[in-house]
Amino acid sequence: MSRIASVILPLPLPEAFDYAEPQGMELAVGDQVVVPLGPRMTLGVVAALRDAAGVNRPLKSVVEKREGGRLPAGSVRFVEWAARYCVDVPGWPLAMTLRGANAPKARPERLVAATGAEPARATAARTRVLEAATEPMAASVLARLAGVSTGVVKGLVDDGALEIRLIEPDNSFPVPDPTLPGPPLNPSQAAATAQLTAMLDEGFATALLDGVTGSGKTEVYLETIAALLAKDPDAQILILLPEIALTQAVIARFAERFGAAPAEWHSAVPTPERRKVWEAALSGQARIVVGARSALFLPFANLKMIVVDEEHDGSFKQSEGFVYHARDLAVVRAKLENAAVILSSATPSLETLANAQSGRYRWLRLADRFGGATLPDVSLIDMRATPPDAGKWLSPPLVAAMAETLGRGEQSLLFLNRRGYAPLVICRSCGERMTAPDTDSWLVEHRYTGRLVCHLTGFSMAKPKLCPHCGAEDSLVSVGPGVERVEEEVRERFPEARVAVFSSDTIFTADAAREMIGAMTAGDIDILVATQSAAKGHNFPNLTLVGVVDADLSLKGGDLRAGERTWQLLAQVAGRAGRHAKQGRALLQTFSPDHPVLQALAERDREAFVEREMAQREAASLPPFGRLAALIVSGPEPAALNAFVRKLAEAAPNAPGVEIYGPADAPLALVRGRRRKRFLVRADRDVDLSAYLAAWKARVKVPGAIRLTIDVDPYSFL
Numbered sequence: 001m002s003r004i005a006s007v008i009l010p011l012p013l014p015e016a017f018d019y020a021e022p023q024g025m026e027l028a029v030g031d032q033v034v035v036p037l038g039p040r041m042t043l044g045v046v047a048a049l050r051d052a053a054g055v056n057r058p059l060k061s062v063v064e065k066r067e068g069g070r071l072p073a074g075s076v077r078f079v080e081w082a083a084r085y086c087v088d089v090p091g092w093p094l095a096m097t098l099r100g101a102n103a104p105k106a107r108p109e110r111l112v113a114a115t116g117a118e119p120a121r122a123t124a125a126r127t128r129v130l131e132a133a134t135e136p137m138a139a140s141v142l143a144r145l146a147g148v149s150t151g152v153v154k155g156l157v158d159d160g161a162l163e164i165r166l167i168e169p170d171n172s173f174p175v176p177d178p179t180l181p182g183p184p185l186n187p188s189q190a191a192a193t194a195q196l197t198a199m200l201d202e203g204f205a206t207a208l209l210d211g212v213t214g215s216g217k218t219e220v221y222l223e224t225i226a227a228l229l230a231k232d233p234d235a236q237i238l239i240l241l242p243e244i245a246l247t248q249a250v251i252a253r254f255a256e257r258f259g260a261a262p263a264e265w266h267s268a269v270p271t272p273e274r275r276k277v278w279e280a281a282l283s284g285q286a287r288i289v290v291g292a293r294s295a296l297f298l299p300f301a302n303l304k305m306i307v308v309d310e311e312h313d314g315s316f317k318q319s320e321g322f323v324y325h326a327r328d329l330a331v332v333r334a335k336l337e338n339a340a341v342i343l344s345s346a347t348p349s350l351e352t353l354a355n356a357q358s359g360r361y362r363w364l365r366l367a368d369r370f371g372g373a374t375l376p377d378v379s380l381i382d383m384r385a386t387p388p389d390a391g392k393w394l395s396p397p398l399v400a401a402m403a404e405t406l407g408r409g410e411q412s413l414l415f416l417n418r419r420g421y422a423p424l425v426i427c428r429s430c431g432e433r434m435t436a437p438d439t440d441s442w443l444v445e446h447r448y449t450g451r452l453v454c455h456l457t458g459f460s461m462a463k464p465k466l467c468p469h470c471g472a473e474d475s476l477v478s479v480g481p482g483v484e485r486v487e488e489e490v491r492e493r494f495p496e497a498r499v500a501v502f503s504s505d506t507i508f509t510a511d512a513a514r515e516m517i518g519a520m521t522a523g524d525i526d527i528l529v530a531t532q533s534a535a536k537g538h539n540f541p542n543l544t545l546v547g548v549v550d551a552d553l554s555l556k557g558g559d560l561r562a563g564e565r566t567w568q569l570l571a572q573v574a575g576r577a578g579r580h581a582k583q584g585r586a587l588l589q590t591f592s593p594d595h596p597v598l599q600a601l602a603e604r605d606r607e608a609f610v611e612r613e614m615a616q617r618e619a620a621s622l623p624p625f626g627r628l629a630a631l632i633v634s635g636p637e638p639a640a641l642n643a644f645v646r647k648l649a650e651a652a653p654n655a656p657g658v659e660i661y662g663p664a665d666a667p668l669a670l671v672r673g674r675r676r677k678r679f680l681v682r683a684d685r686d687v688d689l690s691a692y693l694a695a696w697k698a699r700v701k702v703p704g705a706i707r708l709t710i711d712v713d714p715y716s717f718l
């Protein structure tokens with residue numbers, strides 16, 4: 001009986017295409033196949049097979065099946081589910097799933113080794129080389145050890161005294177050993193571990209591991225992983241972390257606990273290594289994978305558990321290309337795989353808390369820091385009562401606290417989530433605000449590089465001497481502080497202190513980040529000025545003071561999650577202080593000390609914050625009590641864009657429980673020369689929002705120059 005294969009291609013095509021299965025090919029769901037698409041051949045994946053009886057359309061045939069490349073059926077279902085949920089083409093999530101499959105493999109290493117034969121001609125240099133060749137090594141390393149040029153090494157190879165050995169790369173991952181002893185757990189850690197371990201027997205289930213910073217959440221999920229592997233040595237476990245929390249320190253903790261480093265998947269992993277991780281996920285050989293959000297798309301053969309650490313973190317949302325939220329899709333993936341999910345955070349998202357409150361998620365709490373370390377005292381500094389000096393950013397109480405801390409030989413962290421020197425440059429003479437030529441956002445001044453930079457598009461220019469608008473000379477002034485400017489003030493005030501800045505502009509590589517974190521941990525820095533890159537996950541034993549330069553910053557803008565984000569960020573930053581024996585404190589500079597979010601932070605009253613925030617969301621039927629989606633439409637030409645947006649508005653289906661706001665100019669109305677408009681859709685919880693949006697999208701044809709992006713559950717409203 002002949003069959004039809006429905007094949008998804010990793011391309012922006014609306015659906016899977018049908019191909020005939022050639023006699024004897026014996027395809028299965030998940031097979032990677034080569035199929036003709038127009039004039040060319042393309043790689044795709046079989047999503048379904050069905051009987052060809054009754055189909056009389058002429059179909060092209062599958063050309064080739066890739067042996068050994070069959071994706072697990074769960075991966076294929078996940079691709080389809082993710083595309084449907086996010087109202088996008090299946091080609092996007094499929095391309096993410098195949099990302100490691102087609103990366104180049106690691107090449108064999110070429111080493112040289114002594115053969116034992118005497119060279120035909122001996123010289124002093126040659127003798128040194130042969131003496132140094134105690135084990136196989138790269139020719140360049142051997143030459144360096146012997147203090148000769150690589151020509152001498154090559155001559156010895158030609159002479160037969162050395163030989164070249166090709167060493168195939170090791171494609172295996174060491175198997176974790178769950179029997180290694182972990183630390184003894186305290187009673188609340190032990191109770192949480194026991195509940196999570198019991199949950200593993202239930203197949204799909206979700207738990208919120210809710211514990212203050214430093215309470216041992218990581219310890220708890222490491223123990224749960226150990227319990228899982230002890231019972232099922234072939235189980236695979238995925239740990240998702242925000243990209244910037246993926247530090248060597250975290251990897252080292254896994255390596256130490258299980259005697260084997262986990263597989264890593266994030267942007268800094270070189271491509272041959274990605275191929276190795278991808279294949280080891282597929283073969284089941286990699287048991288523990290620690291990765292950033294896109295690791296969720298790896299083709300696991302036997303996934304039993306997913307941990308989403310720092311589940312509240314906004315970086316789990318990808319908003320370019322395929323728009324998805326890795327925390328939400330992790331729960332879906334686990335459901336499809338019948339696996340367990342642990343969402344871990346000291347400041348859980350309201351969505352997750354609502355699920356925990358309703359009993360849909362198990363809720364495990366760790367109320368205290370481990371080992372008697374106490375949470376920092378949080379106080380607000382009213383910037384109206386104790387303002388900084390003119391042109392300065394640090395208020396007298398914060399400066400005094402820093403001086404005290406420095407005097408005690410302890411460390412301070414000043415937090416400001418603003419890169420560069422100044423967020424805005426204006427002309428004193430005409431009031432012009434410097435913006436990028438093709439984008440509606442301010443240019444940020446960077447003193448280290450002497451440039452004005454658009455953080456949205458990467459555009460940059462030298463800071464001009466004359467105002468580009470009115471031509472006045474030396475009239476451009478820097479407004480407001482970024483981390484570089486705060487650093488300048490700190491150096492002026494504390495010339496004897498060792499000061500460093502940590503932001504993505506000053507620390508470019510993972511090695512540099514590691515070095516700086518190492519220096520901070522070792523106590524070689526007294527005052528660190530940092531953006532949120534340093535706010536997460538790190539453990540600095542001698543850090544006892546955290547100063548938040550502008551606690552009001554993330555409250556501005558007023559989008560749905562402004563309060564929640566501020567709460568999470570500041571609670572996390574404050575949580576950096578006093579993680580060990582010493583008492584820590586956090587001082588928050590604010591112009592609105594009565595703001596309920598800041599009040600709740602100072603009182604360390606999470607319940608008050610959550611209750612108030614939930615009540616507001618419920619009253620407005622906003623997430624988690626309702627659902628949101630955004631449609632973002634952009635185009636280079638205003639008239640064509642307006643015409644399309646009008647058509648799109650007219651095409652919106654009527655449905656009970658759905659409201660549409662817009663179209664409106666997006667707050668960022670111009671990006672890279674494209675004008676942007678937005679719709680916001682609010683729906684009741686029981687509405688199938690994805691289906692509604694798909695129906696809407698199907699009613700319009702998007703012209704070539706126009707881009708329509710659908711963002712289900714948006715996190716950015718710009």
Ligand code: ADP
Nearest residue numbers: 183184185186212213214215216217218219370
């Ligand atoms: P969290 O993930 O909640 O921030 P961690 O698991 O990182 O907390 O624990 C905080 C610190 O306390 C770490 O240095 C960790 O090694 C230590 N710690 C936590 N629990 C234990 C334990 N039971 N025994 C020994 N050290 C522990």
